[in-house]
Amino acid sequence: DSSGDLHYAKQLGDKFGKDLCVLTGNDRLLSNALNHHASGCITAMANLISPDLRSLWDAFNSDKSTDSIQTRIDDVREISELFPPFPPLIKYLLHQFFEFPLWPVCPPLEDLPQDSADRVSTMINLA
Known part of the structure; x- marks a missing residue:
């Protein structure tokens, strides 16, 4: 559900x-x-x-x-x-916190903008 x-x-x-x-x-x-x-x-x-x-x-x-x-x-x-859509955010956070490769998203989605990446990195601590 x-x-x-x-x-x-x-x-x-x-x-x-x-x-x-x-x-x-x-x-x-x-x-x-x-x-x-x-x-x-x-x-x-x-x-x-x-x-x-x-x-x-x-x-x-x-x-x-x-x-x-x-x-x-x-x-x-x-x-x-606060950072939709989820696919680029999840890919970025997997890279940031768990050292996964920073995979690009598939079109029509776009990668997480750098300013959003910087902001979310300071807001979330997954360690």
Whole structure:
């Protein structure tokens, strides 16, 4: 489910429980989705924040609070949304923080402008 609709995510869980493997497509909904029988998530941001997503999943499955982890996930997502579209941003951040090659995006998309790259680098810390 990539709708981003919390109500719909809850409905899926209420209707199917554990009989249907639901993966939220919105990392902002991971805690809530897990609380309503989701199995996890599959998101574009998982390319960058998979350790945080895994920590949240582990905390949930250990009956620990997920609040602080979800807040960090939400913060990174909020900053990322300031630099649309996601493909050039993700490619840049993978290069910046994880030493991936700086791959170009495919047309019609354009690479992340340098001023945006400079700004996002100071706003997000994925280390």
